[in-house]
Amino acid sequence: MISRWVVGVILLFAVLLFMLPKSDEETLSRIASASMLKCTQNFRERVARQVLSKGVVDVKFNNKCSDLIGSLVLDEQGRMIITGKSYSLRMTLSAVVEGEKIRWRCRGEPAAAVTKLCKP
Secondary structure: OOOHHHHHHHHHHHHHHHHOOOHHHHHHHHHHHHHHHOOOOHHHHHHHHHHHHOOOOOOOOOOOOOOOOOEEEEOOOOOOOEEOOOOEEEEEEEEEEEEOEEEEEEEEOHHHHHHOOOOO
């Protein structure tokens, strides 16, 4: 009786283990790329204000996600290139002026590893 109970519990744990989501490298890098975008949100808002004022963009980036973001390069037009530290990701964000607002166009590589918010 006890041995059937033990076997049943083991089978239950085995089934639950197979039901858990897979945490492969591609999925983890997609999560990391979305986190990198989130970590730059305040910075992008400051850059957007300067782009809208039609001035030279010269905002300094304070990297609070140094475990994810290896570097962020910003040019005078507000285009930024974010390179991952823990994952080999590269995302290019370009400010697109639409009236009085900024929309960020995002391109990322490798395509399979970046968030769906970035186009390959």
